[in-house]
Amino acid sequence: MFLEVKNIVKSFHNEAVVRDLNFSLDAHKTLSILGKSGCGKTTMLKIVAGLENADAGTISLGGKNIDNVKPGKRNVVYLYQEDLLFPHLNIFENIAFGLRIKKFPEKEIVEKVNAMVESLELNGQETKMPHQLSGGQRQRVSFGRAIITSPSLLLLDEPFGSLDAGTRQRMQEFFKSLTAKYQITSLFVTHDLKEAILMGDEIAFMQSGRLKVYKDKTDFINDPVTGVQNEIGFWENLIPGKVERETLRK
Numbered sequence: 001m002f003l004e005v006k007n008i009v010k011s012f013h014n015e016a017v018v019r020d021l022n023f024s025l026d027a028h029k030t031l032s033i034l035g036k037s038g039c040g041k042t043t044m045l046k047i048v049a050g051l052e053n054a055d056a057g058t059i060s061l062g063g064k065n066i067d068n069v070k071p072g073k074r075n076v077v078y079l080y081q082e083d084l085l086f087p088h089l090n091i092f093e094n095i096a097f098g099l100r101i102k103k104f105p106e107k108e109i110v111e112k113v114n115a116m117v118e119s120l121e122l123n124g125q126e127t128k129m130p131h132q133l134s135g136g137q138r139q140r141v142s143f144g145r146a147i148i149t150s151p152s153l154l155l156l157d158e159p160f161g162s163l164d165a166g167t168r169q170r171m172q173e174f175f176k177s178l179t180a181k182y183q184i185t186s187l188f189v190t191h192d193l194k195e196a197i198l199m200g201d202e203i204a205f206m207q208s209g210r211l212k213v214y215k216d217k218t219d220f221i222n223d224p225v226t227g228v229q230n231e232i233g234f235w236e237n238l239i240p241g242k243v244e245r246e247t248l249r250k
C-alpha cells in the first residue's frame with residue numbers, strides 16, 4: 001500500500017489522544033475521516049505530516065519509512081480550514097510559490113500556474129491580492145497552491161468548514177476533479193457526514209482516538225455508530241409531516 005500507518009499512539013500529559021492507529025491507503029485514493037470534535041483527528045494528521053511526534057508506531061509512504069523524515073522533506077502538504085495565503089503576493093504568485101521554492105524553470109511555472117488558474121476557474125483574478133477575493137476564491141487558491149507541486153500526500157483538515165453550503169458543494173466538485181487530474185492521494189477530515197461519503201473512496205470513523213476504516217461504503221452506512229442511520233431516520237420522519245401539511249393546505 002502507498003501509505004501505511006501502524007500502531008501509532010499519542011498522549012498529551014497522560015491523556016491518550018490517538019490509540020493504536022492502523023490503516024493503509026492505495027495511491028491516488030482519498031480516505032475520508034469523520035469524527036466528533038476532540039476525538040483526535042487533527043493530532044493524527046499532524047503526526048502523519050511530521051508536525052507532532054508519535055509516542056510509538058511507524059508510518060511509511062511510497063514504500064519508505066518516514067518516521068525520522070523532517071516535515072519539509074516528507075512531500076506531504078497539510079491544508080486546514082483557515083489556511084492563510086501570503087498577503088503580500090498576488091494570486092498567481094501564491095499558486096506559484098511551491099514551484100519557485102523547488103526552482104522550476106520560469107516557463108514551466110507560467111504554464112503550470114495558468115493551467116491551475118483555469119482548472120480552478122480563477123481566470124482574470126491572477127493579479128488580485130488575497131484580500132480582494134471572496135472566501136471561496138481564497139480557498140480555491142489555497143487548494144491550487146497545495147496540489148500544484150504534486151505532493152505525495154495531501155492532508156485536508158475540515159478544508160471547507162467555513163464556506164456556505166453552495167460554495168462548499170462547488171469546492172467538493174473541484175476537489176473531486178482536481179485530485180483525479182493531479183493523481184493526488186489524500187486524507188480528508190470532515191465533520192460532515194455527506195461530505196465524508198461524497199469525498200472518500202474509503203471512509204473511516206474516529207472515536208476517542210480509535211479509527212475504524214470501512215473499505216465498503218455500505219458497511220459505513222449500516223453501522224449505527226457512524227450516525228448515517230440516524231440521519232436517514234430524521235429525513236424519513238419528516239416525510240409524513242410534509243404529506244400532512246400538504247393535505248391541510250388543500
Ligand SMILES: Nc1ncnc2c1ncn2[C@@H]1O[C@H](COP(=O)(O)OP(=O)(O)OP(=O)(O)O)[C@@H](O)[C@H]1O
Binds near residue numbers: 013017035
Ligand atoms: N498540543 C496539545 N497539548 C495538549 N493537548 C492537546 C494538544 N493537541 C491536542 N490536544 C488534545 O487532544 C485531543 C484531540 O485534539 P484534536 O485537535 O486532535 O481533535 P479533533 O478531533 O481534530 O477536534 P476538532 O474536530 O474539534 O478539530 C483534545 O482533547 C485536545 O485538547
